[in-house]
Amino acid sequence: MQLSALALAALTPLAALAGPADPVRWQLNMGKGVTSTAHNAYITHMWGLWVCVVIGVIVFGAMFYAMFKFRRSKGAVASQFSHNTKAEIIWTVIPVIILIVLTIPAVKNLIKIYDTRDSQLTVRVTGYQWMWKYEYLDQGVAYTSRLDRKSDELRQSGKSPTEADHAHYLLDVDNPLVLPVGAKVRFMITSDDVIHSWWVPALGFKQDANPGTVNGAWTIIEKPGVYRGQCAELCGKDHGFMPIVVKAVPMAEFQAWLYDQRQAQKAAEAKDAAPAAAAPVASETPADPAAAPAESTETAATAAAAKG
Numbered sequence: 001m002q003l004s005a006l007a008l009a010a011l012t013p014l015a016a017l018a019g020p021a022d023p024v025r026w027q028l029n030m031g032k033g034v035t036s037t038a039h040n041a042y043i044t045h046m047w048g049l050w051v052c053v054v055i056g057v058i059v060f061g062a063m064f065y066a067m068f069k070f071r072r073s074k075g076a077v078a079s080q081f082s083h084n085t086k087a088e089i090i091w092t093v094i095p096v097i098i099l100i101v102l103t104i105p106a107v108k109n110l111i112k113i114y115d116t117r118d119s120q121l122t123v124r125v126t127g128y129q130w131m132w133k134y135e136y137l138d139q140g141v142a143y144t145s146r147l148d149r150k151s152d153e154l155r156q157s158g159k160s161p162t163e164a165d166h167a168h169y170l171l172d173v174d175n176p177l178v179l180p181v182g183a184k185v186r187f188m189i190t191s192d193d194v195i196h197s198w199w200v201p202a203l204g205f206k207q208d209a210n211p212g213t214v215n216g217a218w219t220i221i222e223k224p225g226v227y228r229g230q231c232a233e234l235c236g237k238d239h240g241f242m243p244i245v246v247k248a249v250p251m252a253e254f255q256a257w258l259y260d261q262r263q264a265q266k267a268a269e270a271k272d273a274a275p276a277a278a279a280p281v282a283s284e285t286p287a288d289p290a291a292a293p294a295e296s297t298e299t300a301a302t303a304a305a306a307k308g
Helices: 005-015 034-070 084-115 149-155 251-278 291-307
Strands: 121-128 131-136 141-145 177-180 185-191 194-200 206-210 215-219 224-231 243-249
Touching: 034 084, 084 215, 121 177, 121 194, 141 251, 177 251, 185 194, 185 206, 194 243, 206 215, 243 251
Parallel strands: 121 185, 177 243
Antiparallel strands: 121 131, 131 141, 185 215, 194 206, 194 224, 224 243
């Protein structure tokens, strides 16, 4: 959604209250994120917030004015009054106009979220109990991502973890999702068992992962960094222990990482295939059932002639 310079200036006073890419403790406002989707959601949210503030000031101002101006201690007496048709039309039309004005940018943003055309990279995200699998389609790279070992050990230790024990407790993984900065990335999100939900606040969208269904989404990350999220759909006893970590890197670094991943997977596949190649292979040619009896008969006849 495009806003005029005047509108953006009006939003500036509250911009300082906006949170960073990832939520932080005691954050008072919605974060701006690091994608156009997140920015659109933030701006739409701020417009809605200001509209609500203005309406609240008018409504509560009128209420408190009436309470103090016409209080009983000053001799005010309650009386019956008839309706005012003009006033009723005004307070019906104005809310309708406000709803329409707020709905238009919201619908535009929703349409943009599902426009996955012209993507430069496609990643299939599959939810499992309780981890994520990432597949870089047409790139030959795939791996799983689950809660890091340190967080897992801490959660099972029985102690109350502190920031000194783990700065990103329950929000760190063994293998983050690596994505390039400035490229349009298409997501194909699904599940292999129950309903999950892939959610990274900094990317500005949350998409359900339903078994048997593929939901689409896309993003263009604007700056390098590490952005964290979690499964946002109750999916079982370890629902709270399947975090998401996205590592955004420059395109050159991403290409180098992709190459290293391909080489590592090829080496692993070759290692798995080596023992099978070294093992003796039994002949697959079936024995002739008539050959054995003939050979036996010939051998017996030769032995009898030798005795004679």
